[in-house]
Amino acid sequence: MPRGATERQIGIRQSRSRSSIRHTAPAAARQNIERQRKVVRSGNRLEKQAAAEIRLLVEYCSLTPSSPFHYRGYQTSSYPERKWSTIIPSIGGLEVKKAGRIGLGENRMVRLKGPARKMKRHWQLYLLVLLPLAYIVIFKYIPMYGAQIAFRDFSPVRGFTGSEWVGLKNFSDFFNSPNFWLLIKNTLIISVYSLLIVFPAPIILALALNEIRNARFKKTVQMVTFAPYFISTVVMVSMIILFLSPRLGFVDSIVKFLGMESINFMGIPDFFSSIFVWSNVWQGIGYGAVIYLAALAGVNPDLYEAAKVDGASRFQKVLHIDIPGIMPAAIILLILNVGQIMNVGFEKIYLMQNPLNTSTSEVISTYVYKIGLLGANFSFSAAVDLFNSVINLILLLAVNYFARRISDNSLW
Amino acid sequence: MNKPVAVKESMGDKLFLFLVYAFLLFILIIVLYPLIYIVSSSFSSPQAVISGRVWLFPVEPSLAGYKAIFSNPQILTGYANSLFYTFFGVLINVSMTVMLAYPLSKSTFLGRNFIMVILVITMMFSGGLIPYYLTVKMLGILDTRWAMLLPGALAVWQVIIARTFFQSTIPKELGEAAELDGCSDFGFLWRIVLPLSKPILAVLVLLYAVGHWNAYFDALIFLKSQELFPLQIILRNILILNSIDASMMVDANQMAAMQGLRDLLKFSLIVVATVPVLAIYPFVQKYFVQGIMIGSLKG
Structure with missing residues (x-):
């Protein structure tokens, strides 16, 4: 390798001042620079800045047309060992796009690619x-x-x-049917009851677990409470039926032990919503707590130190550090829950129904299934379902709106 | 990591801590007892079960319930079907999820915002049960194995979890470096992204597998043929509808023992149906908790 060549290369690399680069830039690039200057004179501030940065880029590239190199998705020619951001610190996606619009795309050396080419690659x-x-x-x-x-x-x-x-005929049929208010009432009772009990239960468990310093006990409780999550709905419901049955279940043994008559819990309409909600707590409390435990683990430990110095009691720490710490997660989940308020789990309710308790257990989703699929009354039950979905959507949007106004936490 | 506590705990704090322990112990017992009761009952004799003598430990240990289960062709077919649906379902689910989530995690992917909007809309609004059923019917897959695999081939929530994982754990520079070296997108996904994403793959497999194993609704509305029924439908027939046909009982002439055996069978069935999912849980628990966290906090 001739000595001169190496020296020249080194020389180029060392002379990174703008003037020396411009001298070596080929004519085509120089033309482009001129064009950029015109833009700089006419354009607004952002375009000027973009053009100036692009000019630097052009100068640099025209100096060393080396192997293709990708920068932020744009194929350019450059020193692969050096990132553009180190040469032109403020260059960003926006400016490059702007410059592309100004007309730099014609430059053969810097091939800023359009969306179509990017897709092709x-x-x-x-x-x-x-x-x-x-x-x-x-x-x-x-x-x-x-x-x-x-x-x-x-x-x-x-x-x-x-x-x-037929227009709104199916809807008016539904609103005028004798079942309408019963369905709405049952659905709302079950879902609001769930929201009040099933939603806060994991929060309480997580707060309690967070107080425990004994890692082994904590882990055991966590593992055990999580396990019911894996039980299928069918098995869950059959467990409920077995336990509550007047003949077999241990609940009946307890009732007898307390000196009362056997009760057929599943046959009494008033018990239905409570059985549904509390069995949901049993099954979902451990799963739900995981999210809040993660949020609690992310609370800044300095806060606890500060609270200790200030002489706060354990309960005060929970109240003023832990609860605000899990608030964002809780609000997001609350919004999602409210958005599903009319969707009380079909699977479980359908399985828990029996002829004795339908007066409180018939909800919109089970009604849709029975009328629509078992009764082949497609349009009518589709209308019922659509009504349900629309109510859910409205609730979701409303709660999200209020959450954003009040607490800065929202889905979007 | 416990630092020595300089300030001595006050009476109030001690009481509070005591209450917390008591509360957790109470929860522990409430959750654990029904599970123990089921398992113990399933290993007891039929007579002990119907007379309510089982409290905590198996009484007159026997395997009668399990013997009845494993000699019942209906349950065995259901078990095999459930394994089939779970295995192939998860295979389809995980590949579809990765196929969608990986491109969505790339900032250079055009239209990712548009696709995300499309996905999120489906989470907030759906056409409802009837049009869903009619769509499957029109595709002509009603009452076939496909009806159990295709309609649930993808869960949007899982896509979002996976996308968040790819975005936060696969460094962008890695992709750029691979591209420089001439690696295609397929190659990068297969050779670099997937090996780096084992935790999320474990989570996806577990979430989907639990879903498939426990699902009964799709089978309820799409399937009519007995031989296609998954385990959960059979469980429903036996456990909830109480319809045990004559072929069910191996010793049909033992009429006296039948009622007891029928009750015992329920407990054993619950154990047999739940053990597969419960058994894999401890192995993937670490990943699982991680996965829920990714999905809920960042998603």
């Missing part, structure tokens, strides 16, 4: 997404489109759009 990513997107469209959006049968008199032969349009 990453075609594999778009290929990956196709199948899942097809799934989303087929199993989520086609049913959404099909929800219009709520406004039609659906016949299976004619399909979603071919059936006769």
